[in-house]
Amino acid sequence: MNTFFLDRLNGEPHALAFAGQSTPWPVALTDQSANPVLNEALHAHADAAQALLYPVSADLLATTGRPVDLFGFEPNPARLGAAAAASASVPGIALAQLGALLDAASLGYNPAVAKPVAVLGHSQGVLAVHMVQSIVEAGSIEAASAQIDEILAIATLIGVAGTRQARQLGLAARHGEATPMLSVKDITRGCADQACFRCPRSDCRGRHQFHHALCALRLPGGSGRVRRGSG
Numbered sequence: 001m002n003t004f005f006l007d008r009l010n011g012e013p014h015a016l017a018f019a020g021q022s023t024p025w026p027v028a029l030t031d032q033s034a035n036p037v038l039n040e041a042l043h044a045h046a047d048a049a050q051a052l053l054y055p056v057s058a059d060l061l062a063t064t065g066r067p068v069d070l071f072g073f074e075p076n077p078a079r080l081g082a083a084a085a086a087s088a089s090v091p092g093i094a095l096a097q098l099g100a101l102l103d104a105a106s107l108g109y110n111p112a113v114a115k116p117v118a119v120l121g122h123s124q125g126v127l128a129v130h131m132v133q134s135i136v137e138a139g140s141i142e143a144a145s146a147q148i149d150e151i152l153a154i155a156t157l158i159g160v161a162g163t164r165q166a167r168q169l170g171l172a173a174r175h176g177e178a179t180p181m182l183s184v185k186d187i188t189r190g191c192a193d194q195a196c197f198r199c200p201r202s203d204c205r206g207r208h209q210f211h212h213a214l215c216a217l218r219l220p221g222g223s224g225r226v227r228r229g230s231g
Contacts, residue, residue, distance in 0.1 A: 010113065017120045018125030020123025026083045029092065032096065041102050045152060046095060068087055068091075070095055090127075094124070097125070098148060127154070
């Protein structure tokens with residue numbers, strides 16, 4: 001980001017959009033942490049969010065096994081690795097998106113003043129949308145600090161709950177690169193419906209889920225492509 005670009009946003013119609021999962025958030029967070037002022041602000045917000053979670057810290061540790069250091073993941077743009085776990089990625093992405101808002105604020109962009117015509121969030125990007133809404137209502141990012149810390153705490157609860165539920169349902173990838181989530185391209189809705197119908201419910205749970213879903217989507221005469229991925 002640069003001042004010239006943000007100055008234009010202060011006077012021109014624009015929208016803000018925030019991405020969801022699969023975002024290489026450790027890379028963004030590492031880049032942001034290279035700025036000492038931004039690094040201090042991000043750590044302060046992360047610490048404040050953790051303080052709010054103190055009453056349920058034992059429950060969180062029962063799932064994560066140890067405290068999750070959002071600043072301690074390898075910034076690999078090609079592969080998330082351990083940073084893909086929901087217990088890390090949900091609060092990590094939210095924190096990195098807060099970092100972008102803090103960076104923009106330091107360059108003179110305030111959504112309460114600029115008034116974007118729309119604020120959009122894909123999947124968990126809705127958490128950043130709520131941050132922006134809090135900033136707009138409070139008047140500045142500083143005035144919205146308490147609300148932002150609550151949103152970061154909620155992000156941690158969502159991530160840990162997702163990790164726990166995935167384990168209970170046997171959805172965690174434990175067999176090579178198998179995954180219960182697929183990216184499907186170039187097939188019709190009818191083809192996708194047939195694939196789901198052909199996959200027995202008992203076989204769509206646990207470790208066989210990816211195998212059966214992949215086989216089902218390779219329908220005779222179909223040109224569709226299936227790629228393993230995350231949401």
